[in-house]
Amino acid sequence: MRFKVWLMVIMISLFTRVAFAQESLEAPPGFASWDDVLSQANGQTVNWYLYGGSDAINGFVDTFYAPLLAEEYGITLNRVPVADTVDAVNQVLSEAEAGVAENSGAVDLIWINGENFFTLQQANLLYGPWAKTIPNSVLVDWDNPAINLDFGRPVDGYESPWSSAQFHFIYDSARIAEANLPRSFAELTAWIQANPGRFTYIAPGPGGYMGTRFVKQIFFELSGGQDQWLGDFNPTLYNGWAPQVWALLNDWSADLWRQGATYPANENEMRDLFANSEVDFAFTQEISGASVYINDGRLPETARAFAFTENMIGDFNYVAIPANAAHKAAALVLANLILQPNLQAAQVLPENGFGLGFGIDVSRVTETSDRLVLEESAANLGAGAADPAELAAALVSDLAAEYQTRVEADWEAYVLRR
Amino acid sequence: MSSADRVSSRQLVLLLAPALVLVLLLFGGGFAYSVLQSLGWQPLIGRTTLSLDAYHNLLFAPAYQEVFWSGLIFSLWVSTASTLLSAVLAVLIALLIHQAVQRSQLWSFLFQFNLPVPHLVAAIGMLFLLSQSGLVSRGTAALGLTTTPADFPVLVRDTSGIGIIIAYVWKEMPFIGVIVFGVLKSLNASVVQAARNLGANGWQRFRYIILPLIAPSLLSSSLIVFAFTFGAYEIPALLGVRYPRALPVTALFLFNDADLNSRTEAMALSVLITLVTSMVIGGYLWLRGIAQRLG
Amino acid sequence: MAARHRSTAWLRTLTLVFISMVLVAPLIAFLLNAFARSWFYPHLIPQQWTLEAWARILSPQSDVLQAMGNSLLIAGVVTPTALLVGLPAGRALGLYTFRGKRLVEFLLLLPAIVPPLAVSMGLAVNFLRWGLAGNWVGVSIAHLVPVLPYTILIFSGIFNQYSLEHEQQARALGAKSWAVIWYVTLPLIKPGIVVAGLFAFLISWSQYLLTLLIGSGRVITLPILLFSSAAGGNNLTIAAQAILFTAPALLLLLVTNRLLSTDAVSGLGRL
Numbered sequence: 001m002r003f004k005v006w007l008m009v010i011m012i013s014l015f016t017r018v019a020f021a022q023e024s025l026e027a028p029p030g031f032a033s034w035d036d037v038l039s040q041a042n043g044q045t046v047n048w049y050l051y052g053g054s055d056a057i058n059g060f061v062d063t064f065y066a067p068l069l070a071e072e073y074g075i076t077l078n079r080v081p082v083a084d085t086v087d088a089v090n091q092v093l094s095e096a097e098a099g100v101a102e103n104s105g106a107v108d109l110i111w112i113n114g115e116n117f118f119t120l121q122q123a124n125l126l127y128g129p130w131a132k133t134i135p136n137s138v139l140v141d142w143d144n145p146a147i148n149l150d151f152g153r154p155v156d157g158y159e160s161p162w163s164s165a166q167f168h169f170i171y172d173s174a175r176i177a178e179a180n181l182p183r184s185f186a187e188l189t190a191w192i193q194a195n196p197g198r199f200t201y202i203a204p205g206p207g208g209y210m211g212t213r214f215v216k217q218i219f220f221e222l223s224g225g226q227d228q229w230l231g232d233f234n235p236t237l238y239n240g241w242a243p244q245v246w247a248l249l250n251d252w253s254a255d256l257w258r259q260g261a262t263y264p265a266n267e268n269e270m271r272d273l274f275a276n277s278e279v280d281f282a283f284t285q286e287i288s289g290a291s292v293y294i295n296d297g298r299l300p301e302t303a304r305a306f307a308f309t310e311n312m313i314g315d316f317n318y319v320a321i322p323a324n325a326a327h328k329a330a331a332l333v334l335a336n337l338i339l340q341p342n343l344q345a346a347q348v349l350p351e352n353g354f355g356l357g358f359g360i361d362v363s364r365v366t367e368t369s370d371r372l373v374l375e376e377s378a379a380n381l382g383a384g385a386a387d388p389a390e391l392a393a394a395l396v397s398d399l400a401a402e403y404q405t406r407v408e409a410d411w412e413a414y415v416l417r418r
Numbered sequence: 419m420s421s422a423d424r425v426s427s428r429q430l431v432l433l434l435a436p437a438l439v440l441v442l443l444l445f446g447g448g449f450a451y452s453v454l455q456s457l458g459w460q461p462l463i464g465r466t467t468l469s470l471d472a473y474h475n476l477l478f479a480p481a482y483q484e485v486f487w488s489g490l491i492f493s494l495w496v497s498t499a500s501t502l503l504s505a506v507l508a509v510l511i512a513l514l515i516h517q518a519v520q521r522s523q524l525w526s527f528l529f530q531f532n533l534p535v536p537h538l539v540a541a542i543g544m545l546f547l548l549s550q551s552g553l554v555s556r557g558t559a560a561l562g563l564t565t566t567p568a569d570f571p572v573l574v575r576d577t578s579g580i581g582i583i584i585a586y587v588w589k590e591m592p593f594i595g596v597i598v599f600g601v602l603k604s605l606n607a608s609v610v611q612a613a614r615n616l617g618a619n620g621w622q623r624f625r626y627i628i629l630p631l632i633a634p635s636l637l638s639s640s641l642i643v644f645a646f647t648f649g650a651y652e653i654p655a656l657l658g659v660r661y662p663r664a665l666p667v668t669a670l671f672l673f674n675d676a677d678l679n680s681r682t683e684a685m686a687l688s689v690l691i692t693l694v695t696s697m698v699i700g701g702y703l704w705l706r707g708i709a710q711r712l713g
Numbered sequence: 714m715a716a717r718h719r720s721t722a723w724l725r726t727l728t729l730v731f732i733s734m735v736l737v738a739p740l741i742a743f744l745l746n747a748f749a750r751s752w753f754y755p756h757l758i759p760q761q762w763t764l765e766a767w768a769r770i771l772s773p774q775s776d777v778l779q780a781m782g783n784s785l786l787i788a789g790v791v792t793p794t795a796l797l798v799g800l801p802a803g804r805a806l807g808l809y810t811f812r813g814k815r816l817v818e819f820l821l822l823l824p825a826i827v828p829p830l831a832v833s834m835g836l837a838v839n840f841l842r843w844g845l846a847g848n849w850v851g852v853s854i855a856h857l858v859p860v861l862p863y864t865i866l867i868f869s870g871i872f873n874q875y876s877l878e879h880e881q882q883a884r885a886l887g888a889k890s891w892a893v894i895w896y897v898t899l900p901l902i903k904p905g906i907v908v909a910g911l912f913a914f915l916i917s918w919s920q921y922l923l924t925l926l927i928g929s930g931r932v933i934t935l936p937i938l939l940f941s942s943a944a945g946g947n948n949l950t951i952a953a954q955a956i957l958f959t960a961p962a963l964l965l966l967l968v969t970n971r972l973l974s975t976d977a978v979s980g981l982g983r984l
Contacts, residue, residue, distance in 0.1 A: 049930055052938070053945020055769065062774045080930040081776075081941040086674045091929055093678075094834070097462050098841030106847055106929040115676035123462060123678065197568055203660050206671045261577055262659040268946025276551030276754040278567045297750035297761055298947065409481075416661050417484065425809050437802035437821055437861060444836060444858050445824045451835025511732060514725050527970050528733045532740070534962030536919035536936065538943060539955045543739025546746065546948075551754040553742055559755045567754060588736065597870075600908065604874065635870055642866070645826030652921075666828050673830060688831035695826045696819075703815050 025137070028130040028332055037329045042074040046330035048319075049088035050111035052081020056292055057354040064343055064352075065334065073337075075330045080107075084207075085116045092125050092322045105324035109331040113317040114151040114209065117159055118401065120320065127321040127328060129157025134332060136339035141361035145397055147316050152400035159318035160335045161359035163347060165285035166307075166314035166391055167213045170271070170384075174302040175280055183309045185221045189248070192255050198280045200257035200264060200273065204411045207266045210283050212407050213313045216399060218245050219407075220311040226396040233402035242406075246414040253415075263416075275299050287348055287391070288355030291382025295350055305386035312394035316359060341370035345377040350384070449692075456685035463678050472686035482683065488662040494694075496579045496664065497648040500586035505640045507587065508594035509632065513624075516602045526599060529592050537589060541656040544585045548573040574657050581657040582664070590643045597639045598632050605631060641702055645695040665691050740959075746952035766953035776933060777957060784918055784934040785961070787849055791856045791917040792910050795864045798857070799909060800902075803868020808875065818869075825862035829922045832858060837926035847929040855927040856917040863916060864909040871905035903972075911969045918962055 027033045031040070046069070052058060061079050069075040082088050088110045095105050112120075120126050131137060140161055142148055148155050171181060182188040192199045202211030220226040223241045228234075253260030257279050264270040267283060274282035275298060286292060289305025319338070321331045337343065344358050362374050378388065457468040476486045515525045532540070547553050555570035564570050574581030605628065613623050654664035665687060672684035746752070747766060749759030770777045806818055824832065836855055837846065845851030879901060883893045899906070921936040928934075935958045942950045 047930070051944070052941035053943075053947075055945070055947060055950055059769075080933070081938065082930065083937075083940040083944040084674075087925060088930070090674070090926075093462065094837050094926070095841055095929075098838045098846075100841055106931055119676045119678065205660065206674065258572065262575055265660065266946075268944075272946065273551070276549075276567065278551050278754075296947065297763070297949075300751075300753065412661065425811075427811075430805055430809065430811060433801040433805035434817060436798045437865060438817070440798060440857055441821055441824060441861060444855065445827075445832055447839050448832040448835035448858070449823075449827060451838060452831045455835075511729075514729055518722070518725055518729065523970070525729055525733070527967070529736065530966055530970070531733075531963070532736055534915055534918070534959055534966055535740070536921075536939075536958070538921070538936075538940065539743070539959065540739065542943065542951060542955070543742055546742035547739055553738075553757070556755045556757050560757055588739070592736070596908075600904075601870075634873070638866065638870075642822075642825055649826065649828030649831075651828070651830070666830070669828070669830055673834075685831065685834075688828050692827045692831055696823075699822065699826055700819060703819060707815060 026133050028133040037332050040329035041333045044327040044330035045076040045078050046327050046334050047078045047108040049080045049107050073333050089116045089119050102324050103326050105322050107322050108325045108327045110320050112320045117150050125323050126158045127323045131157040131160040134336040136336050139360040139364045159320040161316045161318050163359045164316045164357035167312050168307040170282040170284050170290045170305050172302050173304050185218050196255040200279050203263035204408045215407050217311045229399050233400045249415045286355040287357035288350040288381045288385045290384030291350035292355040294384045307390045307394045310394045313398050314395045315398050341365050345373040348377050350382045452685045456689050472682040489665040489668050492662040493665045496582050497644050500583050500647050501640050501644040503587045504590040507591045512595050512599040537652045540585050540589045541653045582654050585653050586647050594639045597635050601632050601635050648695050649691050743952045743955050746948045747956050766949045780933045780935045780938050787853050788914050788917040790853045792913040795860045795913040799864030800868050802865045804872045807869035807872025821865050822862050824858045833922045833926045840927050847931040849932050852927045852932050855923045860913045860916045863912045867909040871902050907969050907972050
């Protein structure tokens, strides 16, 4: 008899642990539980400030998230387009300066990462930590430094992932054969010299963080590896290799597009140059490579993507909630929703999504049907996408933030203005 | 300037008060904030001591000075060239339309056509047309004059600001033109005819009759164009290059920098820009005052 | 003499045609881009045509029509306000000399010559403090800052050429002040009102930074959408939105041109 009771106690405790596994998550700050969040969110409007330059992303948000939020959670989604995330950051900053009351901010959720995240973090204007308190956070690989560090700075739970991106290249298969593609900066140097005027890169600087990445990758290759660059900013290491990098870029100048007198300021300009045959390569961060743009008609149908054999920087982008947000509950629900497996699977598809990668870790998805949808999506990135295995093999993480500042300032001083 | 009329100061105050109050409150308040910030006032990041450091940095510190001085020269060059070209072309065209008695209404409408076009749209339009793979280049390719985009001359995103000047002239020439043309319409045709009968040639008619009539409006609208082009960032941001770059673009970069301390320099730069345009305008008003007193 | 006149007239017309082509050319480029799905070098006309940009704009989910409504509302409020405030100020500056006039002129002209960044941020913070941010009323008030200098400038130019005789005669005949204004002053300066109103509308219509900062993202106007799309670099979307943005303003231009060309009001400076 006592044994049966004991067995029952064990089984019940096992059962309860499984059934209430979710409740081992803490509640977001200011809320009693996730249920509390849900009930407060019901009837709220969430003002989501996100970059509005992509029709695909706008359409995806309006088509996939908005109806779901309304039907299942009673939340109205107000997507606020901004020309640059820094505009949303400035709004939060201005409100702080003006002393706008807590819970009266105009911004509820921001699509954010990198420098912009840092600006708000350093001014203590973000709500949190909340990222590990939302149910779907179990699907996020928070142990991965590529996720828990944003441009080299700790996330500390103040933002939650949405999607991922990795630097690589686009080329036109009608102009260059796959076998002739450069697969390293050494090979690229040779290619540039053999094809003067046909290559350029994005200028490192404001709006040109992809150019900064490009240059950082040169640092990795020249110095023989990315590992030594991880961790805090290392001035000796940087100053040791910088002269060689600038020398290489200056060597390229004469054979670059416009003889290096000017460089495209951002990804769009570079892609237009590529599409109009002024140069033969473009940069991309999207896991779907050229596919979204081929679908749009913005790139020729023969456009394809490829990666070098190593040193292709990848990172994640996030959503964050300002400390003075008026509708934090709704924002939390939305941040949780975008991590839902079926929605994550939809977002990578070029035809309805924006072609950026998963924010969640597929291996953590337990539901088999969800797993299948995710894997199927990953296999359908379109002809314009690079080989995922290629990308995975070359993946490296980004560095401490100080490298970004130094590279941008020094590039302008030693390469552009030389 | 018509004869000075007797008007009570109370009446004057009533007439001017609404505008002055609005300007001082709104504009003054906003500008005062910028000046304060340029002196280092940023309580949000704990800076409350005032100093002229930011101005000193911009002018002399190695991190900023090269960008500042090259930007100053570049902005001055672009604004001066744009203003002069716009003014000269505006006068020429206004004269042409004025003399084209037939269908002058249609012409004058056509020349106002791009007034509603915002500057950003003008800049994008210039890119469509004038980039090395733009429409004009495709035209020359079709005519066999060029074969690749690289054969076409660099007209936008060039280091001399040619593209910026073209965009500004395209946009501002009609602005000045509308104002000058409006004044020309009031020109009494019989006066001109009398001058012609007395043997005055085209140039003399222009110099002694037309020019004095349009000079005030021409000058004031040109000054506005100069000031506007000197302080605007949209067109140089899109059609310019990273170096040399116009001062307002640098100000925006500094303002949006992740390091909030740069906002001080951003505002200092904005104030310096204002100083330059104020000097130009103030100088004109002062000179005009002298000219009037000399008769 | 007649022959020479004819040939110079011909040359004049040719020059005018050429210049109007130059002025219109970028707009043609926009028109083509608004329907072009694929259009790469060296093709002179789009390789693939599409209506998808317009379908997107006119779809129920689109925010374009709402943005247009906001733009119209704000410009529609700013214009009469600017006229109401600018007319008296322009009259004072155009008709009279007084001590400190140059200073007043300078002060009133200042908003037109100061870079937007130098004013907008401070204005935004103040409006946030005063509760005027995030709504169309606050945005409309803010728009007065760039608009007023132009209306004042135009009115002062009008009143510069204005003769007070008619008003004096009317008053001598016993008309009250308001009657003088309504029946004498306003009709005489009608072209000025039309031009000043046009400029006021156009400047408010194309404001971006002020609307962005004062509106706090809650007031979406057409320039906000346009700048956002421009950042995305999709020429198709940009062109379609640019056309939608420019069209109403062009319409207004047409209307004001008609108003300005009728005989009764010809000649800004005929007074």
